[in-house]
Amino acid sequence: MAFRADEAAAAGYERLRAYLIPRDASPSERTRSEEALRNIVEKYGPPVDGYPTWHPLVRNHDGQTPETHPNDRCGYEGLDHTVYLAHAFITCPYTASGKPAEVIDSVERLPSHIAATITAEVLDVSFYNTGTTSILVSCEWSELLEPGGTVPKRLAVPLMLEQELPCWTWAQRAELWExxxxxxxxxxxxxxxxxxxxxxxxxxxxxxxxxxxxxxxxGPLKMG
Structure with a gap:
């Protein structure tokens, strides 16, 4: 079946909305949360299931254990109830846990990169639950994205090479493209x-x- 980006994005948004809009909030709070979510998705792209390993949001991982989701192995701390967008993610740790400060501090410690800047912002709306602190961790690219919000080739290719080239020093088998x-x-x-x-x-x-x-x-191509 052909990949239909619009359909994938629409289906992802409905799942995102169902997960993030807090059921324990008042109707007016829910409306405000839904409006904020629409604005965030419009700016940072559709919901996704996993990032390319070269994406700035996950690239700070051990080269031998690639990561496709933000976690402590990418340099983040305190993440909880996290959802992913193409160029940002929203995490909603409980306020009383102390984890919101851990998220902010860990993002500030991430190494810089010429391709993008990663920042964390506390949102003034409730997502997931009214007892959580909603934090937007965003990837601000150094160049304009392509129409449709995709990463330009001149950024995606060198980022991929930065991740894959060092693997020659330890790899024993080459993986299939699939x-x-x-x-x-x-x-x-x-x-x-x-x-x-x-x-x-x-x-x-x-x-x-x-x-x-x-x-x-x-090394030799891994078969099967």
């Missing part, structure tokens, strides 16, 4: 694009990855 697709294109994805990259960018990533595999730098 295995690597969700790690390099993100989720959800189709055969030739995703909510993160256009068809043109995805094709460039695939060609470069297969060229590295063909060179033998990762």
């Amino acid at each position: 295995t690597m697709r969700p790690y390099l294109l993100g989720n959800p994805h189709g055969q030739r694009s995703s909510l993160f990259v256009s068809q043109d960018t995805a094709l460039a990533i695939k060609k470069i990855y297969l060229a590295m595999v063909d060179s033998g730098m990762f």
